[in-house]
Amino acid sequence: MVDDRAPETNHRTARLIAIVAGLLGAALAVATPFLPVKQTTAQLNWPQNGVLQSVDAPLIGYVATDLDISVPCSAAAGLAGPANAGRTVLLSTVPKQAPKAIDRGLLIERVNNDLLVIVRNTPVVTAPLSQVLSPACQKLTFTAHADKVTSEFVGLVTGPETNDPGKPLRGERSGYDFRPQIVGVFTDLVGPAPPGLQFSATVDSRYSTSPTLLKLVVMIVGVLMTVIALGALHVLDAADGMRHRRFLPPRWWSIRPLDLLVTVVLVWWHFVGANTSDDGYILTMARVSEHAGYMANYYRWFGTPEAPFGWYYDLLALWSHISANSVWVRLPTLLMALTCWWVISREVIPRLGHTVKTNPAAKWTAAGMFLAFWLPLNNGLRPEPIIALGILLTWCSVERGVATSRVLPVAIAIIIGALTLFSGPTGIAAVGALLVAVGPLKTIVASHTSRFGYLALLAPVLAAATVTIFLIFRDQTFAAEIQASTFKSAVGPSLSWFDEHIRYERLFMATPDGSVARRFGVLTVLLALAVSVAMTLRKGRIPGTAAGPSRRIIGITIISFLAMMFTPTKWTHHFGVFAGLAGSLGALAAVAVTAAAMKSRRNRAMFAAAVLFVMALSFASVNGWWYVSNFGVPWSNQFPEWHFGFTTMLIGLAVVALLVAAWFHFYGHDRSPPRGSERRLTRILQSPLAIATWLLVVFEVVSLTLGMTDLWPGWSVGRSNLGAIAGKRCGLADYVMVEQNPNVGMLTPAGATPADALGGPTTEGFGPNGIPTNLTADEVVGGGPGTSSNFADSAQGDEDETNQSGTEGGTTAGAGVNGSRARLPFNLDPARTPVMGSWRSGTQQPAVLRSAWYRLPADWSQGDR
Template sequence: MRARVRRRWLTAVACCAGALTILGALALPVAPVEVNDPSVSWPLVATAPESTLLSLEAGKPLDLKAAFSCRAVDAAAATEADRASRVVLATTDPDQPERAEGLRITAENGMLTAFLGTTVLFRDRVPASSCRYEIGAVDGHLVYTRDGQRLGTSAMPDVDALVTSITALPGPDLDVTVRVDDRFANSPAPLKLVLLGMVAISAVTAAACLLALHRRKNPRRKRRFRIGTPDVLVGAALVAWLFLAPRTSDDGWMYAMAENHQHAGYFGNYYMYHNNSYVPFTWLLRLYSWWLELGNAPVLLRAPSLLFGIVTWLAVRGAVAEVARGRRMFVPALLFLAWWLPFGLGTRQEASVAACLTVTVAAVLAARRRQRVAYLGLAVGAASLGLIAHTAGVLVVLPLALGAGAAVKLVRRTARSGAVAAATVVCVLSCAAVSAFAGFADGTLADFLRGSSSFGGGLETGPPDPLHDEFDRYRSLLGGNSLGNFALRTPVLLLLLVLPFFVVLCVRARRRRRPLPWALWLTGWTCALGLGLLVLTPSKWTWHFGAFAGVATIFLTWSALAGPGLVRRLVGDGRWTAVLGTLLLTGAAGWVLLSGAGRNVWADDVLPGVPLAGQPLLPGTVSIVVTGLVVAGAFLLRRRRGAFAPMSAATLVVACFLVAELGFLVGGFGVATARTWHTWSPWADAVRDPLAAQCGEARVLRVADPDSARPVEVASGAPVTDGFERNVWYSASPPEPGPATAEVYGNVPDESGRPARFTSPWLKLPSGLSARNQLMTTVSGQTGDGNSLTAEFATASGEVVATTEFSAAEDDIGWRDVSISRGENLPPGAVAFRLTAEVTRNWLSFAMPTARQVVPVGSALPRDGRTLVDWQLTWLYPCQGQPVLADGIVSPVSYAVGFGFGPDESEHAATSGGTWTPGVGGLLGPQLRSSTITRLYTVLDTDPGTPMRTVYRFTRPYADNAYRLRRGTTTAPGW
């Protein structure tokens, strides 16, 4: 009787705790939060306004208020300067209004004119008497007034800076306040803190009640876990891959998001999308932010993926235990490594999704096999965590949906009453509260809705087209870039090869009314339906296939080991079995050829020491296919004849290719490590310096340091300037001051079309020219297409012995370093040189030659957070730090290491990436519009040709932080 009462109480507590957990978890996304509400006031000194950089994360402010007097208008009208003349107030570069929708108010000839971009908002005759202009926000729009009289309205402008040409005022005649949009930075309000505590306590209580309700008095003795040779093989491969693995495209992005959390107060996209919140996909980033306390070396940052790999392998091991024992365990080991090594190698979220999905599948299988309801709670908890790990986490719903029928039967069978069954269901469902806790503890539903542009496409292109994205995913998989290399192709194409045969078996089993093994059925349909469900994930990247790593390993293992017996039982030994085997053997041969056609390329196109880098494996693949078929045929002729011979041959071909492919993958990077041990490569560096104490690639990427420039001595003569003048350049893009550009010449465009020509005096060739000490100039404007910049080399007698046109075709107002000579191929007897220029189109400006030191980036670039490294390269530069994004403001950037090369408008240019593009909320977009950038001469020791790295230097005409920042908070509901 007492036990019955205790059970009733336990059931009641379980129902209450489970229901309270579910309701609390649903309330967490909409619970109130304290939202950061910073504002900027400017100018710092009312009587001495100073233009300042103000790069907003969101691009536009929440609110803008400004007021200025007629005295300020008169002061602006009286200014005359190279840049920003007669400007009362501007929020972007006033000399390039077409580049942004910025506010620009100018004063000239007694008129005040306001623009938004290039659109005129109003013109107003400035009165002779005192007056006051004001700008304020009404319903999200700016309203412009003079002494209360309405002049016009506009949308909120872009804000890159606060600019004025006024340098002195008698009093506070100019005042601007900008309310910065930093709504993603929030923390739980007191009510939400209470709710979090309540959900935590009730969730633990519900889990304890679930275990207590279904506790067995005499539990079955558990099988002891024994480590076998396959486990050692998998563990050794994962640990080796921790050091040898190449990078993925987004390793640096994930690292930067986790790193900036301590400054921003939330996990944002950092490089793009205006740093939009990543809610609810943040628990993995939180793990990385904690892990960063140990260091930011690539080896350390890969450790979580190693942990996920071990968890996934253990779950796979449990799910295939019925069919893979002893030496058969090598089959799942081989398949698991084929999936995990190419897909689970970095910080991307697919590793965590794969782990959660595999644990979910293994728990569903274990619940049915062991008749334990507690495994259902584990499955729901793991699935909920996987669902908010990444958009590909939508796959976790499939094993739950497919196993729902078996779960209901299990609950009915084990529950002693309807009340216990209801309590069990509630407690099992309450395990999903882990997702609300992990995803919305410091985020809200509003964050997710407002930041949705982070998950697919961009801000200007509109919503993504799922079908088009899915087509792109497979096109990328079969393409020639790093998203379709041989290692990524191999497991995915193998899964696509086996799934049709699985469907045939399912149809045959249904007709024969002989069910397939439940593990094979569950994982097979999870994979088949998952490929379709993946269409809904808003990304075209092939990395998403990595979410299948564990469940596909289970499915393929069951197919390989249980498949022949199923075919014998369902189809027989007759003609149809031979047909299926022949089709499978033909498909296996095609799979090998198609997989081997993938190139050996990864996210880093520079692969020092790697065998067949950038090349397809096709020649070796053909040999493997032919050899495998010959071996298989010879083996089967001796051991087996009949209908199953082609199927066995196909299995042998698959096994041989997987062994060869994995051997080349791991062995190739092992060979590369040995080849580059005394030079440099990421893999050798990871083994030799696992904690990145020597700063990675920063010691082998070199730039021509502008500050080291030394003028070249004049030998004889004087410059001949036919159409060229000194200190002439594009007005909106002056050269940065310094020794490298101390003497600049540019042509003045002639309306008659007459060519402009320039000839420098003869200059002495400096001694000691080399790859580390080069002759250089800095160029802006158009070279090529009718314009030329040439170096002539002469002997001591004045004889010209060589002429070299050294500036490639390009047309850009930005400045770029150009190497005249490294000193390695100087003409014999040359002791002097001179520059000649001819311009027939547009304009050209260039600096007189200087000798510059080409030094490592690690010593040339600052480590104080003013150097931005593009996400594709961030891992390789662990010592450079990164600019801080905090309070809705991007800190000033002085240097950038971009992923790309070539002219800024070319296909492979670093500046064509998302980081540099304002239209997609690129981090550097606003500063790119308000700065002069110089593309420094860049060379990588391991690839002196065209490395996918370019260093840029930013020069701004405005002060960096000449404003006053005020911080505040407001309480807001989560919706």
């Protein structure tokens, strides 16, 4: 006999478990940031092994938390007397010969006949060397804290000529953080260390923490409670009696011609395509994290942790243990790209409606827009690829919850969205995907609440919303995260939401930030968004599409653009988070401008004109790529052209399209042919957005491929990556030649002196001093309106902030070999290196220079060219 009460009993049990486990999981997650951690402490002590020997110990944080130094006065004897005339430094934290050493570090040094303690170019205390070596002087002490530094010659007193005679000879400086920069401990003394000599620096290791046993247990239990709560939620969802729907769509594994084309493009681009600008420092951070104990950002923020945005980099750190080769470390990015396309083609497009699913133009436009976004923006190690994928997966999970009227998919969507949110600062774009889940969640919960109540359904959702806290605070505390965030905001850059215009200003600059590829991707997604919104507002929905999913994908895109305003930096590579949404919107826009949806030929001609205008605006820039990826690329420093500029030809075509639209409006038959009369290829060719995006994809792939072939067999990104497959792992290092002495190997003039050879007899407008005194690079972002003060401060700087190679210009007191007083870079010898320039104050004039002939080296060969 079957007991009909068994299912009801199971549901009551599941309801109780969902409430208890969900609330407990959420409570443990909220408590995790406030649980204790174990901190690894470190100190730098010197001398070591009882020997006076300099040691290198550069601190990532530059300064120590606390510094205590004690030096016996007798140690100064090593600086006294004619035999020690070349020894001046008793102890310092920077090498005395380093540029600006006195401005940055601590030096206890002999100056004339005095022993001086100077920190950051500020004298603290001084005493005659004769008194220091007297029996009255016991030791010299120095202590440094964030609020003040003090130093004292213990045993000595101030002289009668001072304001307070007879007082201990000591000095103090406060009102500023005078702690010296530490790159090691250095001394001019040699031999065994005298008794009493001590240098002790407490290293700032506040972020080198690991979870205690209590915190580890709480996190494990919390994750288990969340899993149990979600399992109970699944049982409650199944109470509706509906049969379980398959998780993956039918024939999801089948490969179509378009899939094969997208895969080939992505795989080829993985080898020859340009990387992103931050790949180098992200990889270094990931590899160093194992030794640092946490993901430290020491490139910009003095070793503060990347958390709460570091979990993606932690995965990269594990991946790089196998190999640090570019092809290998970027392999997850390639897999994410392929997954993104599979999600777009298998999940997104079918959910947008039958017309989108069956329209070939929609699929080709989706593929083209996805690639046009992904190729220039997401081929590196930055977190934008995983964010783009996370936004899509969040939306798909929400749509599954709506389709099945179940809460569990929405809870899973919240977990994916939260992970996406904390993948990087640009993960804030995932807010849109989370917000669109609120409406469906409210509707689904309301349909089940009469049977199970709100708490049983919302407690697991709450646990799902907070489970990422375990990941974020697994080895850090709430206080540490607040300190790190406050410090990052203080150091900057930390731009406000109303500075978002800076991102778009950079997009329209003729630099790699505003290159043809980047500009086209962003402008096309804005165009697709505008068309989709206009059609939705005019007709309630895009004809032939599913209203709910279409509106939600449009809403996610709009919210994501608004959310991007709150990122602290404003770079165009952040637009990479829209790669998945671009493909989805492209499919919608392609359907919106078909003859079935947009029946007016005039309007379709105007849309074609808009696409051509976007292309013209995009080609009004350089075909530039970041750093070494730019080597050999055609038009990398100019607007693309062939007889005429591409932008000129495209704007002309846009005008022609507008004239056609005018003809249809005034004279033509402004109606479309009957639906279904076009062939498949015809429908694709009538989609201007598909044609434009694929033309740009071909342009990008061919550009980087030509960049590789033109430099072959020289080094290029593509050659390096292809060579890695054959076991050549050193990349650029195999091709870089380092010149140890730039003054060796200069060419010898033929029939002229070195002073006269550079300026030959036909020289006009060039002179030895025709060089501006200031050659520093112009700042990209100045201290104008909308710019943070940190940008302005760092842009001004002092001489020490300029290029250490000497390329910032300047003049010298003495004249060089040809009378020039220009300061030469790279330690070039003015007595052997002539220099000439055509710069003059006021209006610049055309100039001509033709040097005398120079002899080639005797060992020169054709291979040297």
